[in-house]
Amino acid sequence: MKKFLLLLIAVFSFATEDIEELKKLLQKQNAIIENLKKRVDFLENEHKKKMVEELDLHEHKQETKKNLPNLSLILNSSALYRDISNDLYKNYSIPGFIDTTTADIPYNANKGFNFNYAEFNIHSVVDDLFDADAIFHISQDSIEIAEAYVKTIYQPLKVKIKAGKFKSDFGYINRFHQHRYNFTYIPLIYENFFGPEGLNEKGIGFLNNVEDFTLVGELLQGENEQSFGSTSSFALFNFSLKHKKEFEDFKLLSGISFARGKNDSLKYTDIYGVYLVLKNEALFQGVTWQSEFLYRNKELTSKTLNQSGFYTEFVLKFQENIGAGLRYGAILKNEPDLEENLDKYSAMVFYKPSANSRVRFQYLKDRSKLFNGVKKDIDEFLVELNIAIGTHFHQE
The missing domain is CATH 2.40.160 (Porin)
Structure with a gap:
């Protein structure tokens, strides 16, 4: 009986030591997991920031592209x-x-x-409301504004204004x-x-x-x-x-x-x-x-x-x-x-x-x-x- 009690005491001591080790191990694992969570959150935030920056850059490029004027040149000459x-x-x-x-x-x-004229055309979308055109008539002796106007893009009641x-x-x-x-x-x-x-x-x-x-x-x-x-x-x-x-x-x-x-x-x-x-x-x-x-x-x-x-x-x-x-x-x-x-x-x-x-x-x-x-x-x-x-x- 005495031997059996000693054996139980020894087993319980080892078990207690193992539990303490497991607790320490779990604490370390929890710390690692917490650090990993913080790292994931940081990376997610950085990724979101990068995505927002890329989206802003894309929208800026699209807006810049939309507002870049389209240019054309017409040349007219004749023999008569x-x-x-x-x-x-x-x-x-x-x-x-x-x-x-x-x-x-x-x-x-x-x-x-005869060199009759060069016609230089500029067209651009101004914003969500207007686009604009300018047409310059260039001769050997002068430069004139043939046309220069804005037009509405938004058309309430299907009415366009120039x-x-x-x-x-x-x-x-x-x-x-x-x-x-x-x-x-x-x-x-x-x-x-x-x-x-x-x-x-x-x-x-x-x-x-x-x-x-x-x-x-x-x-x-x-x-x-x-x-x-x-x-x-x-x-x-x-x-x-x-x-x-x-x-x-x-x-x-x-x-x-x-x-x-x-x-x-x-x-x-x-x-x-x-x-x-x-x-x-x-x-x-x-x-x-x-x-x-x-x-x-x-x-x-x-x-x-x-x-x-x-x-x-x-x-x-x-x-x-x-x-x-x-x-x-x-x-x-x-x-x-x-x-x-x-x-x-x-x-x-x-x-x-x-x-x-x-x-x-x-x-x-x-x-x-x-x-x-x-x-x-x-x-x-x-x-x-x-x-x-x-x-x-x-x-x-």
């Missing part, structure tokens, strides 16, 4: 033959529209070689720049009513899309000298209703416009316009028929001018990069008692080596001009080269 001297041509007149020595000739002014200096949305062709024309020059009726670069004004415009229709309202300064030219502010407004319908094989675009503003006689000029454009991509590589009619009532101090005219043009693409076209434009009414037999014929062929270059060959028969009071028909042949570098945003 015209059967009249340069000096005489610069003094042409068109009865009821352009007086002698007042003609603006921004393109192809001289026989021989403010600054911009080409009016009157009619169809007016909003385009020269390099977007199917022919070298703006149509005769537009040249006579608005000048060779169309109606370009400072002001504010509102555009509202409702299904297939677009409503346009513009409040403009009214500085255009061909039809308006009043020195008072807010002297011109334009209202246009435009329609676009897409069918299986073709597009139909149509619209009406009305512009009213004060002229330099402090009287009112009213201009009405209507257009129709058909585009069929299924015929050949594309066919376009484009026509516009404009009417002007211009009150002067001693008389009222009632004038109208139209143009129509047809363009056929034989291949994606080769095409040809015909245009005819005429003055239909030029009252009171002014020359009415004024018109132009144009024929052209174009070749596009790439999406960024175009060569255009054009013949023009111009029967609209007087020189020293005598009407003279003009024959003109030209080769025009157009080069585009970068992304051209403002007319896409």
Whole structure:
């Protein structure tokens, strides 16, 4: 019995010692686990910080990329033959529209070689509300701001607002720049009513899309000298209703416009316009028929001018990069008692080596001009080269 008790005492002593060792071991393990937890928490926090920093950096890069402007450059030059001297041509007149020595000739002014312009375009998203465009027209003698405006991105009630200096949305062709024309020059009726670069004004415009229709309202300064030219502010407004319908094989675009503003006689000029454009991509590589009619009532101090005219043009693409076209434009009414037999014929062929270059060959028969009071028909042949570098945003 005594031996058994001694054995139990010895076992209990060893067991107690083992328990104490286990407790110490557990304490060490707990300390190690606690340290590991702290290390994991530290690493997780560092990882979260790094992820946040990387996310911020990515967002900053995206924001920087979004705000970086898109740039483009358009170069236009030509070689030209015209059967009249340069000096005489610069003094042409068109009865009821352009007086002698007042003609603006921004393109192809001289026989021989012409560098017509370089057009530098800047487009950028400003923020969540606005984007902005600036278009600079650079000639050999000057740099002009062709357009500079902001547009709203957010469109409550589907209304887009544009403010600054911009080409009016009157009619169809007016909003385009020269390099977007199917022919070298703006149509005769537009040249006579608005000048060779169309109606370009400072002001504010509102555009509202409702299904297939677009409503346009513009409040403009009214500085255009061909039809308006009043020195008072807010002297011109334009209202246009435009329609676009897409069918299986073709597009139909149509619209009406009305512009009213004060002229330099402090009287009112009213201009009405209507257009129709058909585009069929299924015929050949594309066919376009484009026509516009404009009417002007211009009150002067001693008389009222009632004038109208139209143009129509047809363009056929034989291949994606080769095409040809015909245009005819005429003055239909030029009252009171002014020359009415004024018109132009144009024929052209174009070749596009790439999406960024175009060569255009054009013949023009111009029967609209007087020189020293005598009407003279003009024959003109030209080769025009157009080069585009970068992304051209403002007319896409």
